[in-house]
Amino acid sequence: MTAEVDDQLWSAVGDPSRRRVLDLLVSNGEVSASWLAGHVPFSRQAVSKHLVVLEEAGLVTRRKQGKEVLYQVDARRLDQATHLMADLAARWDRRLATIKRIAEAAHAEAKKRR
């Protein structure tokens, strides 16, 4: 995966309001923008903007049903986001494990010399 794709994904989910929208979609399945607007403390206009960003990042898909447009989460893309996050965490776990090993060896060595 390229850094550019990562950035778009981070950008989409890094915003607390968008996470709120995403959260509602995750727990309620397919819903309309009006329904979402009734469940968040920001405007319908803001909801629409957030949905556009989420859609561009591939996290949300839309479908027309009669006069309504319904939105739902793309589980695969969301899964990708959680994996990216887990990868970054795993990278730091490896670094911390190495720091631990080096520091403990240095400390043991210093104690021996005492």
Place this chain on the structure above:
Amino acid sequence: MSGLAIEREVLIEAPAEVVWRTITEPDQMSLWFADRVDLVIEPGAHGYMGFGDQGGPVVVEAVDRPTRFSFRWNHPPGEEPVVGNSMLVEFTLIPEGAERTRLRVVESGHELRDWPEAEKQRYADEHREGWGEFFDRLAGVVSERPSG
């Protein structure tokens, strides 16, 4: 705490001073972080970290021996690293007795690099919730869904 932060910690059987040297001395940093580290540990100091044939600038932010060390990296070459174009890595060392140290690292800023300035400002003005919890919850939901 800024929005998208990776937070990890480890318990080390060594005094904080020893851990401090491990995370701040360039020749030791090259053992756990980059292949090549050119860096002076002073607030505002500019340095370089090399990973194989790639690499980039790094700028030291906080130096508070032996409890706090932070730096910014991953910003575009030639630009000053600030909130929005770089990632901030913050180390906190918490002594637990004379020979044990809890080392915490927080890496933040991943989500900000792609944002327009106005959004960054709005974001900075808002209250933020924890990230780990959000992703844990999502991960639970995702695993319950068919992935097809």
